Each structure stands twice: as structure tokens, then as C-alpha cells.
Amino acid sequence: MKDWFVRNRIVVGVTAMVVVIALGVVYVVVTVRDQQVAATQPGAAVASGLTFVDNGSGQNLVSTLDASGKRTPGELKCLRVYTSAGTTVCLRMSLPGAYEAAVYVGGSEVRTVPLPGTPSRARVSASGKIVSWTVFVTGDSYLAPGGFSTRTGILDLRTGELVESLEAFSMTIEGVPDKRVNENYWGVTVASDDNSFYATLGSGNTTWLIKGDLKTRAMVTVRQSAECPSLSPDQTRVAYKKRGGRLGTWQLYVLDLASGKETQLPGSDGVDDQAAWLNPTTLAYAKVQQGGAPTIYESAADGTGQPRELVAAASSPGPAA
Amino acid sequence: MYVASTRQTKASPSDGGARPSRVPTTVVLLGTVSLLTDISSEMVTAFLPIYVIFNLQMSYLQLGLLDGIYTGATAVLRLVGGHISDRVHRHKAVAIAGYGMSAATKLLFPAIGASSVGLGGVLAIDRAGKGLRTAPRDALISLVTPKEKLGESFGVHRTMDTIGALLGPLATFALLTWVTTRPNPIFMISFCFAALGVIVLIFFVRQPRLERVPGKVVTLRATADLLRNKGMRRTTIAAGLLGLATISDAFVFVVLQKVSGVSPTWLALMPVGTALTFLLAATPLGRLADRLGRWRVFFAGHVVLLAVYLLLLGPFTGIVLVVITVGLHGLFYAATDGVLMAHGATLVPEHLRASGLSIVQTGQALARFASSIAVGLLLQNLAFSTAVLISISTMVIALVGVFLLIRPEVSR
Structure with a gap:
């Protein structure tokens, strides 16, 4: 046996390589053929409509669901997308390891901004004038501890002014002006005045819900342990994720800004998303099912009832354009 | 033709340095193994942020930290890999185990899904494989190379290794852009490259014979x-x-x-x-x-x-x-x-x-x-x-x- 191996090792080696390549090619071809079907599978009926990224078809097509549950795949391919008042922000890969935020107004591309890392969150203000995003900065391919951070950018389409990072704004933590430079901000939501905004500050092991002002470039903390805020269309409530579930997982909460009352959304345990308001009473978010792909759910903002599944193998939910 | 070639052979022994230096075949083969393995691992490294954030909807921050810790911890496994290789006089076998472990992890990703513990475990196995194989591989390179050419041999190996590291992210980008954003085909292709590397190692690289010196245990x-x-x-x-x-x-x-x-x-x-x-x-x-x-x-x-x-x-x-x-x-x-x-x-x-x-x-x-x-x-x-x-x-x-x-x- 050993002699046979020594004599024939070249032939056996080459054969083994050919087999591996053939199996790989067959597997990929079969999988890719299968994904074409997924792009037009219907979802649940969404009264006010839903825009989302379709992960099932393998192309990340920005698709929509209408009031009858009919799914329409679009042309745009994005990792994260959000649309409001005719403005769409699309975060996508531009080069190997490089990403960009493309801004579309009325269907045509008006601006692209190179991003310093992997996209995480994308938002457009209700008026369609202020665009914001958060990315993970990982620097290089070797993930060194301490070598990562988040960076949040805000683009004002009225003036064209770009804030590359919220770190440039002044920060007051619980009344004390803050001087540290290496702080992480993520998950912006801009109010209907197109000036004030909420976001998350992470510093050390603590996170804060913060409120900021675009004109004065100043931010203050509001309360602890609230991430990825999303301001309701009527500006009275903020939805956010907060660690509190079993094993320290995130759950969604809605905070009434006037009364300070916090309501937990049932069935949201394990979520990691910036929730989106589909209308004044309904929130949508993506959550990964056990061992599967992310699925988009909607949930009543007053915390009554269990979440309803809207569409599987999909992420980045937002209201229809 | 004839004249030229005789002249060449005559000239070479006299001035030594002008002879085209030939790197041992084993070094080039080990370079090929590293090239293929690096395509495989850098494909996954380039894909991991996207996979974790978009396919699994997990927070990337913890994972980055976790991976860094494993990289440090499994560095110690190099000592184990090195010692075993010398002890059993089989550097190649230990290297196969190390490269094989890393190759196998590429197939584990789809099975693990969105579990940070599971993902951490898979990354740990991958790093452990890397820890295990590095010392025996470098020892093989040094054992087949004459002392005065060690720098060159290691240089050639690192060049080939880095070519793989450059090609990996390109492969991922091409797949994501033109073929599919589904994770399983990407992991499968990454596995194929790793498997090709292991095949080259098993079938084409030869363990140099080391004389067992009595008294030098x-x-x-x-x-x-x-x-x-x-x-x-x-x-x-x-x-x-x-x-x-x-x-x-x-x-x-x-x-x-x-x-x-x-x-x-x-x-x-x-x-x-x-x-x-x-x-x-x-x-x-x-x-x-x-x-x-x-x-x-x-x-x-x-x-x-x-x-x-x-x-x-x-x-x-x-x-x-x-x-x-x-x-x-x-x-x-x-x-x-x-x-x-x-x-x-x-x-x-x-x-x-x-x-x-x-x-x-x-x-x-x-x-x-x-x-x-x-x-x-x-x-x-x-x-x-x-x-x-x-x-x-x-x-x-x-x-x-x-x-x-x-x-x-x-x-x-």
C-alpha cells in the first residue's frame, strides 16, 4: 500500500484536486440556480408597505412589499437601505473591503460618500433632507483587539455638508463635558425639525441614549443603556434596543419621551437592529431565526401582542417610499 | 546554441554568484500550500464582517475581540506543534493536521449559524490549526534549504503566501458582486481552496529524511x-x-x-x-x-x-x-x-x-x-x-x- 502510494502519488494528487474543483463548481452552480426563484416569493400583506433588502435571492436586491403582500424586486443592490420622502440611502461594497453610501433622490444618484468600514445602520430623516449611517471600522484583515470602532456620518442634502464622524461634535456625559477622543457613536435618528437627533454613545462598557443638535454640533446624554434609537413619526416616542433578555441579549423598548415610561416589545428577545417605524403605531425590525437567515417582523409599538412575520430571508426594513 | 550553453556552464562555477539561484522544490510546494490556504482564509476574513452583520445580524464588536484573544491564546499551540514534529520526526504529518483543521472549519460555518459561542469556537479551531502548522512548516523550509540560502527560501515562501492573502479578498468581492451574496457557496469555495492546499501538501511535499542521531533525543x-x-x-x-x-x-x-x-x-x-x-x-x-x-x-x-x-x-x-x-x-x-x-x-x-x-x-x-x-x-x-x-x-x-x-x- 505504501509503495503504491509512493509510486502513484502524483496521479492520485492531481485526481483529488480535479475532484475537489468539480464538486465545488457543481455545488455553486446548483445553489446559484436555486436562488433565482427566491426573489419573487410573496410575503405578508403590509398595509403601509415595506422596503427591505432581499437576502434570499443572493443579489441583495432592494425590494418592496405592498398592501396585498406582493413582492416587487428592484434594481438597486444594497447591504443596508432606507427610503424617506423620495430620498434613498444605499450602503454597499465599492471595492474589496471598501464601502460607500450612495444617495438617490427621485431615482437618480446625487452623491456617493466613501465609508471607512463595514455598513451597520442607515437612515433618512422624514423630510428626506438628512442622511445618516454607521459603519464598523475594522481597519485591516487581522482583527486585533482594540483595532475596531464604529463611525457615524451625517450628510445634510440642503447644504451638502458632510459630518464624517460624530466624534467631531462636543459631548457632555451626564452634565460633565467629555474630552476623550476614542468614543463610539452609532444608530442616528433625526427629528422632523431636521436639526435635533438621537443616537447612541458607547464609552468603555456603558452605552447612552444621546440627544444632539446639528447646528450647534453639541450632544448630551439622555439615559443609559439604550442603543440604536428610532424616533416615532409623531416625535413623541423613541424605540431602541436594550440589553435585558436572557443571557444579556437585546430586546426592543419604546420610551415615551414625555412621561419617561418604557414599554417592552414582547417577542423581540435577541434582536440586533435599528427598528423602523412603518406608521405611527407599528415598528418593523429584522431578527435572525434560530440557525437561519434574518427575518423581518412587525410589532405594535404599544407592546400589545406578539410580532408578526412579514418576510423571510430579508433585512433592513423601512417604510415604503 | 551549443557554444552558448557550454560557455554558460563554464562561466558559472568560477564566479559563483552569477549562477541562477534555485530555490528547493519543497519550498515552492510549501509556498503553493500557503498560497492556496491563504486564499481560503482571507476569503473568509474578508467575508466575515458582512456575514456576521448582514447574514447573521450580529454585533461585530464582540467577535473581533474574541478572535483577537484566540489569536493570542493559540500562539502557544505553536510550541506544541513544534515539539511534536521534532519528537515524531514527522513535520509534514503535523503540518497536515494543522492545515486540515483550518480547512475543516470552512465547512463548519454554515452549521454554526448565529451563535457567537459557536463562531468563536470555529475561529478558535482555525487559529489552533494555524498555530499547529506554522513551526513544522517553517522547519521543513529550513531543513531542505542550504544554510547560505535560508533568507531567500523564506523570502520566496512569504512572497507566495502573501499573493494568496491578496487574492482571497478579491475572490470574495468577485463572488459577492457577480455570483451570489448567499454565504454557503462562499464558504464552500473557500473550503475548496483549503482542500487543494492540503492535497498539495499530502501528495506533493516530501518529508526530508532526518538521520536519527543516537543520544540526541x-x-x-x-x-x-x-x-x-x-x-x-x-x-x-x-x-x-x-x-x-x-x-x-x-x-x-x-x-x-x-x-x-x-x-x-x-x-x-x-x-x-x-x-x-x-x-x-x-x-x-x-x-x-x-x-x-x-x-x-x-x-x-x-x-x-x-x-x-x-x-x-x-x-x-x-x-x-x-x-x-x-x-x-x-x-x-x-x-x-x-x-x-x-x-x-x-x-x-x-x-x-x-x-x-x-x-x-x-x-x-x-x-x-x-x-x-x-x-x-x-x-x-x-x-x-x-x-x-x-x-x-x-x-x-x-x-x-x-x-x-x-x-x-x-x-x-
Whole structure:
């Protein structure tokens, strides 16, 4: 046996390589053929409509669901997308390891901004004038501890002014002006005045819900342990994720800004998303099912009832354009 | 034709240096194994952020931290890999186990899904495989290469290795853009490259025959005694000291982008620039190290790194700064990565080669790991410029310390 191996090792080696390549090619071809079907599978009926990224078809097509549950795949391919008042922000890969935020107004591309890392969150203000995003900065391919951070950018389409990072704004933590430079901000939501905004500050092991002002470039903390805020269309409530579930997982909460009352959304345990308001009473978010792909759910903002599944193998939910 | 060829054969023995130097076939084959394996692992590394954030909807921050910790922890496995290889006289078999482990993890990703514990485990197995295989592979390279060409052989190997590291992310990008964003095909293709690497190793690489010298048994004791050798001990300490003063690439690139004021898109191109310079310069610098002295070139490489840190202070800005800094950063790798192993190989006897190399590697890897944690902690409380100044001072202290420590015993 050993002699046979020594004599024939070249032939056996080459054969083994050919087999591996053939199996790989067959597997990929079969999988890719299968994904074409997924792009037009219907979802649940969404009264006010839903825009989302379709992960099932393998192309990340920005698709929509209408009031009858009919799914329409679009042309745009994005990792994260959000649309409001005719403005769409699309975060996508531009080069190997490089990403960009493309801004579309009325269907045509008006601006692209190179991003310093992997996209995480994308938002457009209700008026369609202020665009914001958060990315993970990982620097290089070797993930060194301490070598990562988040960076949040805000683009004002009225003036064209770009804030590359919220770190440039002044920060007051619980009344004390803050001087540290290496702080992480993520998950912006801009109010209907197109000036004030909420976001998350992470510093050390603590996170804060913060409120900021675009004109004065100043931010203050509001309360602890609230991430990825999303301001309701009527500006009275903020939805956010907060660690509190079993094993320290995130759950969604809605905070009434006037009364300070916090309501937990049932069935949201394990979520990691910036929730989106589909209308004044309904929130949508993506959550990964056990061992599967992310699925988009909607949930009543007053915390009554269990979440309803809207569409599987999909992420980045937002209201229809 | 005839005349020309006879002239050539006549000329070559007389002036020695003009003979085209031929790197041993085993080195090229091991380079091919590394190239294929690096395509595979860098494909996954490039895909992982997207996979974790978009396919699994998980937070990337914990995972990055986890991976860093495993990289540090499994560095110790190099010692195990090195010792076993020497003990059983089968470097190739241990290397197969290491490469095989990493290849298998590519098939585990789809099964694991969105479990941070599971993902951490898979990454740990991948890193463990890397830890296990490094020492026996480098020992194989050193065992099949004549002493005066060690620098060149390691240079060729590192060049091929880095080509793979460059191709991996390109493959991922092409797949994501034109074929599919579904994760399973990407993991499958990555697995295929890794499997091809393992096949090349199993079927084409030959374990060099080592004569078992009676009386020279490989025991833990004998391995530990390697550090009694002055040259070996000082090399390990010096590589560790310099490792402590080496900050992570991620930090270098992030600071460089800020200081130079270029667009963040350059953040993605900087590692490519470093890798390109590394792969172009690794072989020539390895050859230079064979001629000038390997330790000297290794030391000079860290002086170049000091220059990189000085440039991070931003004496000038713009793309020029980026290009020069990234070029020097690549030269640093070319002058140190393979050269240290070439130098280490001259210090240990053949029957303890893998163990000896693993000691030097582990010392350096642990030191770099400690430094990246320290930098991470520093950055929680300090400005970038302060952190850069601290890095510069640390590097100057390490260079002076090492210069005094090493000279003159190990100058070659």
C-alpha cells in the first residue's frame, strides 16, 4: 500500500484536486440556480408597505412589499437601505473591503460618500433632507483587539455638508463635558425639525441614549443603556434596543419621551437592529431565526401582542417610499 | 546554441554568484500550500464582517475581540506543534493536521449559524490549526534549504503566501458582486481552496529524511535547554522586545488615514499596499539578508518600522504620506517576517528545528498580542497622537535595548 502510494502519488494528487474543483463548481452552480426563484416569493400583506433588502435571492436586491403582500424586486443592490420622502440611502461594497453610501433622490444618484468600514445602520430623516449611517471600522484583515470602532456620518442634502464622524461634535456625559477622543457613536435618528437627533454613545462598557443638535454640533446624554434609537413619526416616542433578555441579549423598548415610561416589545428577545417605524403605531425590525437567515417582523409599538412575520430571508426594513 | 550553453556552464562555477539561484522544490510546494490556504482564509476574513452583520445580524464588536484573544491564546499551540514534529520526526504529518483543521472549519460555518459561542469556537479551531502548522512548516523550509540560502527560501515562501492573502479578498468581492451574496457557496469555495492546499501538501511535499542521531533525543528538557544557548536566548528575548514595541496594522492604518487626511476608501487599500510591497520585497530582502547577515536585516526592518511610526506624526500629509508610509510598512514585513525564521534556523540543530523556531515565534506572537491589547487600552483614554508618541518611545527603547543585547554574538 505504501509503495503504491509512493509510486502513484502524483496521479492520485492531481485526481483529488480535479475532484475537489468539480464538486465545488457543481455545488455553486446548483445553489446559484436555486436562488433565482427566491426573489419573487410573496410575503405578508403590509398595509403601509415595506422596503427591505432581499437576502434570499443572493443579489441583495432592494425590494418592496405592498398592501396585498406582493413582492416587487428592484434594481438597486444594497447591504443596508432606507427610503424617506423620495430620498434613498444605499450602503454597499465599492471595492474589496471598501464601502460607500450612495444617495438617490427621485431615482437618480446625487452623491456617493466613501465609508471607512463595514455598513451597520442607515437612515433618512422624514423630510428626506438628512442622511445618516454607521459603519464598523475594522481597519485591516487581522482583527486585533482594540483595532475596531464604529463611525457615524451625517450628510445634510440642503447644504451638502458632510459630518464624517460624530466624534467631531462636543459631548457632555451626564452634565460633565467629555474630552476623550476614542468614543463610539452609532444608530442616528433625526427629528422632523431636521436639526435635533438621537443616537447612541458607547464609552468603555456603558452605552447612552444621546440627544444632539446639528447646528450647534453639541450632544448630551439622555439615559443609559439604550442603543440604536428610532424616533416615532409623531416625535413623541423613541424605540431602541436594550440589553435585558436572557443571557444579556437585546430586546426592543419604546420610551415615551414625555412621561419617561418604557414599554417592552414582547417577542423581540435577541434582536440586533435599528427598528423602523412603518406608521405611527407599528415598528418593523429584522431578527435572525434560530440557525437561519434574518427575518423581518412587525410589532405594535404599544407592546400589545406578539410580532408578526412579514418576510423571510430579508433585512433592513423601512417604510415604503 | 551549443557554444552558448557550454560557455554558460563554464562561466558559472568560477564566479559563483552569477549562477541562477534555485530555490528547493519543497519550498515552492510549501509556498503553493500557503498560497492556496491563504486564499481560503482571507476569503473568509474578508467575508466575515458582512456575514456576521448582514447574514447573521450580529454585533461585530464582540467577535473581533474574541478572535483577537484566540489569536493570542493559540500562539502557544505553536510550541506544541513544534515539539511534536521534532519528537515524531514527522513535520509534514503535523503540518497536515494543522492545515486540515483550518480547512475543516470552512465547512463548519454554515452549521454554526448565529451563535457567537459557536463562531468563536470555529475561529478558535482555525487559529489552533494555524498555530499547529506554522513551526513544522517553517522547519521543513529550513531543513531542505542550504544554510547560505535560508533568507531567500523564506523570502520566496512569504512572497507566495502573501499573493494568496491578496487574492482571497478579491475572490470574495468577485463572488459577492457577480455570483451570489448567499454565504454557503462562499464558504464552500473557500473550503475548496483549503482542500487543494492540503492535497498539495499530502501528495506533493516530501518529508526530508532526518538521520536519527543516537543520544540526541527530543525531550521537553532538550527543547527547554535550547534557551541555554546564548544566541537562541538573546534572539528570543530580542524578538519579543521588538514585538512588544510593534503596534497592530489596524492601528497604523486608522491613524494614517486620519493624519494624512485622505478619503476613508484608502483604509481598504492600505493593507493591499503593505501586502504588495511585502510580496515584492520579501525575496530580494531575504537574499540580501543571506549576504549581509539575517539579524542585521531583521533589526534594520524594525528601524524602518520606527520610521513608519515617525511618519504617523504627520510631517506632511496627503496621498504622498500614505504611499511612503505603506511602502515602508511593507518593507518592514519583508525584512522581518521570513528573515527572523531564517536567522532562527541557524541557531538550532536539525533535530530540534521545529521546537526552536516555535519558541522564537511564540515569544514574538505573544509580545505582539500583549502590545495590541495595551494599545487598545491606551486608546480608551488617550488621543491618537499621544498613543503614537508612546509607540515611538517604546520602539526606540526596544531598538536600543536589542542593539546592546544582541551585539556582537549574533550579528549574522
